[in-house]
Amino acid sequence: xxxxxxxxxxxxxxxxxxxxxxxxxxxxxxxxxxxxxxxxxxxxxxxxxxxxxxxxxxxxxxxxxxxxxxxxxxxxxxxxxxxxxxxxxxxxxxxxxxxxxxxxxxxxxxxxxxxxxxxxxxxxxxxxxxxxxxxxxxxxxxxxxxxxxxxxxxxxxxxxxxxxxxxxxxxxxxxxxxxxxxxxxxxxxxxxxxxxxxxxxxxxxxxxxxxxxxxxxxxxxxxxxxxxxxxxxxxxxxxxxxxxxxxxxxxxxxxxxxxxxxxxxxxxxxxxxxxxxxxxxxxxxxxxxxxxxxxxxxxxxxxxxxxxxxxxxxxxxxxxxxxxxxxxxxx
Numbered sequence: 001x002x003x004x005x006x007x008x009x010x011x012x013x014x015x016x017x018x019x020x021x022x023x024x025x026x027x028x029x030x031x032x033x034x035x036x037x038x039x040x041x042x043x044x045x046x047x048x049x050x051x052x053x054x055x056x057x058x059x060x061x062x063x064x065x066x067x068x069x070x071x072x073x074x075x076x077x078x079x080x081x082x083x084x085x086x087x088x089x090x091x092x093x094x095x096x097x098x099x100x101x102x103x104x105x106x107x108x109x110x111x112x113x114x115x116x117x118x119x120x121x122x123x124x125x126x127x128x129x130x131x132x133x134x135x136x137x138x139x140x141x142x143x144x145x146x147x148x149x150x151x152x153x154x155x156x157x158x159x160x161x162x163x164x165x166x167x168x169x170x171x172x173x174x175x176x177x178x179x180x181x182x183x184x185x186x187x188x189x190x191x192x193x194x195x196x197x198x199x200x201x202x203x204x205x206x207x208x209x210x211x212x213x214x215x216x217x218x219x220x221x222x223x224x225x226x227x228x229x230x231x232x233x234x235x236x237x238x239x240x241x242x243x244x245x246x247x248x249x250x251x252x253x254x255x256x257x258x259x260x261x262x263x264x265x266x267x268x269x270x271x272x273x274x275x276x277x278x279x280x281x282x283x284x285x286x287x288x289x290x291x292x293x294x295x296x297x298x299x300x301x302x303x304x305x306x307x308x309x310x311x312x313x314x315x316x317x318x319x320x321x322x323x324x325x326x327x328x329x330x331x
Contacts, residue, residue: 004291006305009233010175010183012287014204018280021199025277026253027285035249036292044307049218052098053105059225060164063216064115067163069104070212071151071191073097074329075140079267087134099134107131117161120152143329147191154189167216173230174213181228185209194330196276205279207331211237214306232302236286236309238279239331240323245312248321251285261324268324275326286312 006012019027055065076085076096086095089102104114112131113119125145132138152161159165166188167181174182186192192209195202214234220226228234236242246252254262258274268275290308297303 002288002291006232006287006290009235011204011206011210011235011283014202015280015284017201018198018203018277019284022277022281024255024258024274025281026255027281027288028251028253029288031250032285032288033292035251036289036296039289039308039311040293040296042311044303044311046301047218047307047310049220049222051101051219052094053101055105055108057223059220059223060162061115062219063164063167063226064162065104066215066219067167067185067212068115068120068151069101070208070215071147071189072100072144073208073211074331075327076100076138078136078139079325079327083136085132085134085136085138087132100132100138103132103134115163117152117155117159120148121156122152123148140327140329147329151189151191158188167226172226172228174210174228174233175230181213182206182209185213191329196271196279198273198276198280203276203280205238205283205330206235207237207239207279210234210306232304235305236283237306237331238282239313240326241317242282242286242309242312243278244319244321244323245316246282246285248316248319251289252281263322265322265325268326270326270328270330275324278324279331 055062076099077083078085084095085099086093087099087102089106094102107114114131123145125141128141128144128148129137132141138144155161155163155166159169166184170181170184171179173180176183178184186194186206186209192206194205194207194209196205197203213228214231214237216226217228217231243252247254261268261274268278286305286309290303290305293308294302
């Protein structure tokens with residue numbers, strides 16, 4: 001593993017077996033340097049935590065909202081038809097996760113106590129069909145019911161029904177000898193334990209857990225209500241989109257059989273070697289790029305891995321280049 005301090009992240013350290021043994025996804029290190037040569041001179045705006053929808057300024061509520069949302073921030077396209085989940089709200093049509101947020105904003109305005117453990121622990125599929133009304137039924141709704149019920153029970157039993165009590169009980173760091181918020185979120189809430197087995201090793205991905213923590217940091221740091229003290233240790237949020245950017249820029253080179261599988265829209269099963277190598281390699285490549293870009297930006301604000309991740313996500317989430325398809329609740 002490279003030498004800068006970010007590589008002491010537990011997530012990055014866990015990737016080592018994949019990076020050393022991958023056979024389906026090859027990382028072109030020369031291309032990483034080549035991309036960094038031009039990307040380093042782009043403008044990376046500072047994330048300000050702004051949101052499409054105003055949920056107020058109460059820090060406890062925003063903690064509850066952000067972590068609850070990220071228990072369900074996955075799979076917004078019907079796997080059988082390819083049709084995206086959309087909804088109309090306030091004169092606009094929203095899709096994907098923005099459609100989910102629009103419906104949650106509407107639910108809050110109508111008095112639905114969605115972000116409480118009591119509500120989540122007992123929510124039914126019929127309840128969610130009402131909250132998440134849209135052009136199609138939200139995909140994987142049964143799985144979402146199971147997740148919400150499980151999370152709600154943990155909150156009720158241990159944290160008086162609220163994520164903000166959990167957050168305030170943790171160290172405001174990802175890693176703190178077991179008391180870090182990432183360490184505890186992935187240990188106490190099975191929903192967030194996004195790990196995969198690879199040739200006898202456990203690979204940590206932690207996409208939604210880290211995304212939720214990053215979201216809280218962005219929303220609450222400007223309000224001086226809460227801040228993640230080791231935000232520089234957050235890694236990329238391994239999903240479907242960043243690998244597309246990696247493939248298009250030549251950083252990723254796929255084995256011919258994997259290239260055909262992805263381009264033919266054939267499902268890549270969860271925890272298959274291909275899926276693990278795609279996600280792990282995405283995290284590694286973003287970390288390498290972040291180091292390379294920062295090396296070229298001496299005297300400028302140091303970029304964080306989520307910022308470089310977002311640079312790829314915003315550029316390629318609507319591209320026509322095919323991405324891998326995996327039926328999973330993890331991203």
